[in-house]
Amino acid sequence: MNDGVNFDSAEQHTAAHDSFVHTGALSGPSGKTSETRHHQKGQPKAAEHLFQNLEAAERAIGIASGDSNRSTTTGETQPRFKHKLLSKLIIQIPCYNEEATLGITLAALPRHIEGVAKVEWLVVDDGSSDRTAELACELGVDHIVRLPRNQGLARAFQAGIEAAIRQGADIIVNTDADNQYRAADIQKLVDPIVAGKAEFVVGARPIGETPHFSKLKKALQWLGSWVVRRVSKTAIPDAPSGFRAMSRATAMQLNVFSDYTYTLETIIQAGQKNMAITSVPILTNPDLRPSRLLRSIPSYVSRSAMTIIRIFMTYRPLQFFAVPGCAAGLIGLAICLRYVVFYFTDGGAGHVQSLMLGTLLMGLGFAGIVVGLVADLISVNRKLLEKVDWRVQQLADAVHRCERLSGNGNDRLL
Numbered sequence: 001m002n003d004g005v006n007f008d009s010a011e012q013h014t015a016a017h018d019s020f021v022h023t024g025a026l027s028g029p030s031g032k033t034s035e036t037r038h039h040q041k042g043q044p045k046a047a048e049h050l051f052q053n054l055e056a057a058e059r060a061i062g063i064a065s066g067d068s069n070r071s072t073t074t075g076e077t078q079p080r081f082k083h084k085l086l087s088k089l090i091i092q093i094p095c096y097n098e099e100a101t102l103g104i105t106l107a108a109l110p111r112h113i114e115g116v117a118k119v120e121w122l123v124v125d126d127g128s129s130d131r132t133a134e135l136a137c138e139l140g141v142d143h144i145v146r147l148p149r150n151q152g153l154a155r156a157f158q159a160g161i162e163a164a165i166r167q168g169a170d171i172i173v174n175t176d177a178d179n180q181y182r183a184a185d186i187q188k189l190v191d192p193i194v195a196g197k198a199e200f201v202v203g204a205r206p207i208g209e210t211p212h213f214s215k216l217k218k219a220l221q222w223l224g225s226w227v228v229r230r231v232s233k234t235a236i237p238d239a240p241s242g243f244r245a246m247s248r249a250t251a252m253q254l255n256v257f258s259d260y261t262y263t264l265e266t267i268i269q270a271g272q273k274n275m276a277i278t279s280v281p282i283l284t285n286p287d288l289r290p291s292r293l294l295r296s297i298p299s300y301v302s303r304s305a306m307t308i309i310r311i312f313m314t315y316r317p318l319q320f321f322a323v324p325g326c327a328a329g330l331i332g333l334a335i336c337l338r339y340v341v342f343y344f345t346d347g348g349a350g351h352v353q354s355l356m357l358g359t360l361l362m363g364l365g366f367a368g369i370v371v372g373l374v375a376d377l378i379s380v381n382r383k384l385l386e387k388v389d390w391r392v393q394q395l396a397d398a399v400h401r402c403e404r405l406s407g408n409g410n411d412r413l414l
Contacts, residue, residue: 086194089116090143090169091186093123094156098177099130101288105175106139108183115194116171122164123177126156143167157262161251165393166400173245178288181243185282189245192278199250199275202236202267203243203282210284220304227308228264231315232271236279239267243282250275252393255386258310260303268315272383317375325368332361 091109095102102123111119120142125133127150136144145163147156157174164172171193175181185203192198207213207221221240228239240263246254254269256262270277312320335358342351 086116086170088118088120088167088169089113089171089173089190090120090122090164090167091173091175092157092160092164093121093175093177094126094153094160095123095128095132095136095177096126096150096153096156097128097130098132099128099135101178102132102135103139104288105177105179105183106136106141108179109175110183110186113187113190115190120167120169122160122167124156124160124163126150126152152259154256154258154260154262158256161254165248165251165397168401169251170248171245172248172251175243179285180287182283182285185243185280186245188280188282189243192280193245193247197276198278199247200267200270200277201245202238202277202279203241204236204238204279205241205243205282205284207238217300220301224264224304224308227311228267231311232268234267234271234277236267236277238279239264241282252397253386253390255389257314258307260307264307264311268311272315313375315379317379318372320372321375322369322372325365325372327365328361328368329365332358332363332365334358335361 093102093105098105106121109121113119121140122143122145123133123136123141124145125136125147127147133144133146143163145159147159151159160174161172171190173186173189175183175186181203189201189203192201207218210218213221221238225237225239229235240261242263244266250270253273253275254266256265258265267277335354339351339355339358342354
């Protein structure tokens with residue numbers, strides 16, 4: 001077995017892979033390449049060749065300059081996307097005790113999508129106690145991810161994304177196991193990505209025309225979508241929709257921190273990172289079972305409210321803390337000025353309580369502004385760490401691609 005997979009240039013690797021381009025200088029199973037061994041023997045030409053390979057690969061995947069639209073050698077603006085036949089699409093389905101509905105969902109899923117050479121299915125068994133994983137295997141699912149215990153929808157979604165990336169997906173489509181979304185609309189989700197018009201596509205349900213949605217749920221869906229639009233600066237009409245498609249690069253850059261749901265947070269991150277995100281109208285199927293996210297109205301309201309608050313606090317920390325702080329400070333200042341007026345007119349007798357309240361509000365306002373500034377600095381640090389994580393994932397992705405080329409990857413049970 002070879003120590004690694006070598007490519008003399010980024011162009012040769014592009015011919016082997018139809019998506020990202022990675023240098024062969026990254027190691028295979030043995031952890032070394034021929035260039036690395038030559039460098040250890042003191043051959044500077046080999047080291048220089050290795051550096052050139054790394055630089056060429058970085059230019060190809062857009063991390064050398066941090067701008068995927070500009071060439072690092074000529075400075076000329078390049079097209080952001082290319083309309084081409086992508087090699088693989090993976091449809092992932094997070095599942096938890098879905099033995100009763102999974103067969104119906106899989107029966108409707110396509111095996112062919114225009115613009116994609118190959119379509120595969122991936123099921124994430126989120127610690128199910130029934131035969132979900134066994135049924136998926138019997139029905140021909142290509143990849144099965146089994147979590148040892150139930151970790152929730154958000155964790156199952158993230159586990160599926162990571163597995164799809166390892167299996168070389170150029171596009172990842174997420175759908176539900178309860179057959180809520182029409183499988184025929186997957187083509188509509190994928191088309192903008194294949195055409196190079198978007199990196200992230202969300203299916204917008206006709207919420208107002210969906211009869212099995214209660215008025216409260218419709219109102220909460222609208223509120224959640226409005227908050228996401230404000231925070232992310234996008235125009236997604238149905239942010240809570242789980243029916244979505246994303247490119248490989250987009251999936252690698254998204255991180256889910258919530259344990260409850262991934263829908264709102266991923267859209268906000270995409271907007272914050274200036275990704276090309278859009279939505280397409282879709283239709284839904286009749287309910288096969290009650291929603292597990294909506295176990296009770298009070299629980300759904302409280303969890304949704306906490307998700308919205310956390311979103312504001314994470315992605316708009318300065319506004320979240322400083323705006324209420326400024327408001328409290330101004331109110332406190334007004335109360336203190338009122339006390340000053342009374343002090344010079346009648347000695348301020350009987351108004352000491354106003355002075356204490358005003359001082360307290362001004363102190364709270366100052367504290368809120370300081371906390372907002374500190375949180376904003378932490379937010380900047382988080383963005384820098386996300387960039388580091390993005391580069392690490394790209395390097396890890398190159399290793400996985402080398403492993404697949406050498407025949408050590410693509411296991412069905414992950």
